[in-house]
Amino acid sequence: LTLSNRYDNSSVLSEGNQGAFFPAASVAWQLDRENFFRNQSIFSAARVRAGFGRVGNASIAPYQTGGPLGFTNYNWGNGTAAIGSAPTTFATPNLTWEKTATTNIGLEFGLLKGRITGVIDLYKSTTTDELQNRTIPAANGVSNVYLNLGEVSNKGIELALNTTIIDNK
Numbered sequence: 001l002t003l004s005n006r007y008d009n010s011s012v013l014s015e016g017n018q019g020a021f022f023p024a025a026s027v028a029w030q031l032d033r034e035n036f037f038r039n040q041s042i043f044s045a046a047r048v049r050a051g052f053g054r055v056g057n058a059s060i061a062p063y064q065t066g067g068p069l070g071f072t073n074y075n076w077g078n079g080t081a082a083i084g085s086a087p088t089t090f091a092t093p094n095l096t097w098e099k100t101a102t103t104n105i106g107l108e109f110g111l112l113k114g115r116i117t118g119v120i121d122l123y124k125s126t127t128t129d130e131l132q133n134r135t136i137p138a139a140n141g142v143s144n145v146y147l148n149l150g151e152v153s154n155k156g157i158e159l160a161l162n163t164t165i166i167d168n169k
Contacts, residue, residue, distance in 0.1 A: 002026045017094065022053075022054045024053030026053075027049065031046040044111060044114050054102075056099050064089060069086065088142060097129065098148070100125060102125040104123040115167070116161065121157065123156060124153065125154045
């Protein structure tokens with residue numbers, strides 16, 4: 001059994017949204033060490049495991065949540081121009097961590113005295129509150145804004161096989 005708890009802070013997010021908790025847990029059962037397993041001749045090793053974990057991402061440029069200022073050239077249309085500063089994006093003080101939660105169940109096995117080994121994993125991974133830099137109409141005065149948008153889910157089966165075909169001196 002493995003348990004871990006992680007609390008991360010990111011200075012690029014607004015106060016109140018800088019910290020996030022990322023737990024993880026996994027458990028495994030080494031079947032080949034059990035008495036009921038020893039009387040069979042097919043498997044030389046077997047282990048069942050399951051896990052859950054969450055990780056985060058706060059990879060945005062600094063100061064994006066406060067509506068950073070940048071230099072702008074203003075042309076008044078009558079031949080006069082000025083240089084000034086204006087927000088380069090809208091303030092997004094409610095921007096939070098992007099979070100990915102993954103759950104998996106797996107079987108590790110060995111056959112023929114370890115000459116064939118492998119892993120079968122079933123997994124599901126879901127990312128929520130994706131950090132996206134979205135383009136918006138320039139009529140708003142800025143051309144992009146960072147938002148927490150969308151959710152992506154991946155699920156599948158992973159299989160790995162290893163073999164020792166020839167083993168001699």
